[in-house]
Amino acid sequence: MAARRFVDGKQRVRIVDVAARAGVSITTVSHALSGRRPVSEATRERVQRAIEELSYRPNEAARSLRGQPTTTVAVIVPDITNPFYPQLARGMQDVLSPKGYQALICSSDAEPVSRREIVEQMLARRVDGICISGYYDDHTDAEPAVEAGVPVVLFGHRAPYPGISTVTTDDIGAGRLATEHLLSRGHERIAFISGPSISGPSISGPSDVGPPADRVAGYRAALESAGIADELVVHGPVSREGGAAGMRQLLALDHPPQAVVCTNDFVAIGAMQEALDRGLDVPGDVALVGFDDIDAAALVRPALTTMAVAIRRQGQAAAQLILDRIANPDQPPQATLFGTDLVQRQST
């Protein structure tokens, strides 16, 4: 006859209820549960039965207040509706779940607050680790976590930072591979539709930052190696509309390019539709390469050639880095670089 507590009509079973039912002290229940000190077989069984009869489950808040790990890892993504990030989250769950950890997924642009604020919130929840994803170069958001001694993995950042591990895609290599692929198909006049430039959309300009800039850098390197001086970079929003606008800009030129590298698949698909809508043949009149290999890349017609980023595997790597740091806090942070694979389809 355990004495339950009723609050607002809610009833929750506490450890003392289990103890009363099993006829032991709460200490014994706790230790029977955690196995952190020996408990006789008979007692353990009585406790176990009481737990089942009462459907007892320890209060996580009380546990973590006592300093126990929360077995929770925060995964901060810029936009949960971008299919890229659920894949990342899934990869992390692949590794975290079997170890009993929960991924706490936060979409930062859905929040009215800054990413740094989200990090603070997660620290207040005492998460055991944090993964921050998204292309940006500012790692100061992660500082409070580093100071608090919570393992952090930056995902998509280039620069390693003291106390922080990173998981990054080799975007320079990817940009080079994509461009070399087009060169090998005989194209010489190759353009790049990139993300927004700092000085606003314009033809060319060295002002872009972050991994899109890396992809452009790879593109430039490939052209240079091939002895081609004409580079053609347009900027715009990273979206289908941005891709369409970029393509319009390119097609309006006196000498439109024969092939276009696009900073991601959304942009490429937008560019492709713009070209198709104008009656051009893809890849006959203009060949296209994207990045990321999102689901839709295989579904559009012609199917999009793209540089595949093994995002789920990268998520797994990020999770593993966090678990390693949790297990061994003194371990130095690591920087992991992932290569990309050309997935050739019909658009080149």
Added chain:
Amino acid sequence: MAARRFVDGKQRVRIVDVAARAGVSITTVSHALSGRRPVSEATRERVQRAIEELSYRPNEAARSLRGQPTTTVAVIVPDITNPFYPQLARGMQDVLSPKGYQALICSSDAEPVSRREIVEQMLARRVDGICISGYYDDHTDAEPAVEAGVPVVLFGHRAPYPGISTVTTDDIGAGRLATEHLLSRGHERIAFISGPSISGPSISGPSDVGPPADRVAGYRAALESAGIADELVVHGPVSREGGAAGMRQLLALDHPPQAVVCTNDFVAIGAMQEALDRGLDVPGDVALVGFDDIDAAALVRPALTTMAVAIRRQGQAAAQLILDRIANPDQPPQATLFGTDLVQRQST
């Protein structure tokens, strides 16, 4: 000169550090923070300054242990990589974030444990509300939450259940509308590629359950109203492969259908590619309708006609139902039904 605590190299500022720095008691700090009892302006400012200087943030675990709400709502989805569910999550965040609530997204099939177990875990974390999504008819998973007095919304379930609110799509109406659309285009021999049947894949059969069954029911109702007796339902996995297999089955018939309703867009896209690969014209030889209006539906060529489910709006509604129940626990649960819109593209 606040005395910080160092644990495993982690340093966290506690309320007592703030109190010491501001020269007041911890009680005063607490109340200055919560505003739950009057604090003089001068004191409030001193406390505020101390908080900022120390970067203090209350420990959420201690708060919720004292019975404060966690301002967290669990969102349990079957598969985070299915683009449908991030939209749902995003819709919920649209409503939750401005109210200061966090969505805790859990992908249940990533977990090695049952959905019921996840519900239990969320209760142990003292979430303030739970949204369970996914097509299935078993609401027993939600029982522990109902018993604990935690607001629950079932998403995609048909049957209301005592103490549980539901947000559901009118799948019967959607199935009917899709079929009527094909009828109005002059098709008479119309098939349906459905989800798995309980008795295994087969031609027709009344054994399917859940909303896919509802869509089939709407399809049947439309045919009946039109005076058409020939119904043609094939079953298979809800995936692109399943759609391709279903289409193969249909094309192998003596009299293949002129039009096919598919239980969702993935299935429809798989079916479309199978048809295109066999040299058929879509919609000339076979017209296709899907459900859900996923991103890819607009991207494939021909673009897919589909029944759009305003999933994000439904997520918003689900979140609102939970917030309402939190604000007013005695309020009876509500069942919300959402209609669907035909988005006509090129496949019909």
Added chain:
DNA sequence: GGGGACGCAGACAACGCTGTCAAGAGGACC
């Protein structure tokens, strides 16, 4: 000038759990 009202702030006891200290029972051994 005394009594009550009021504004403000501190002390203290929980919340539910776990690590540590301590002790009782029982057996082994001298």
Added chain:
DNA sequence: GGTCCTCTTGACAGCGTTGTCTGCGTCCCC
């Protein structure tokens, strides 16, 4: 029979908050 283990269990403090009780001035009014 007494001492010393070992095995098992219980009591207790404390994790960082917040709600409540209490107390101290100050002001107002009769």
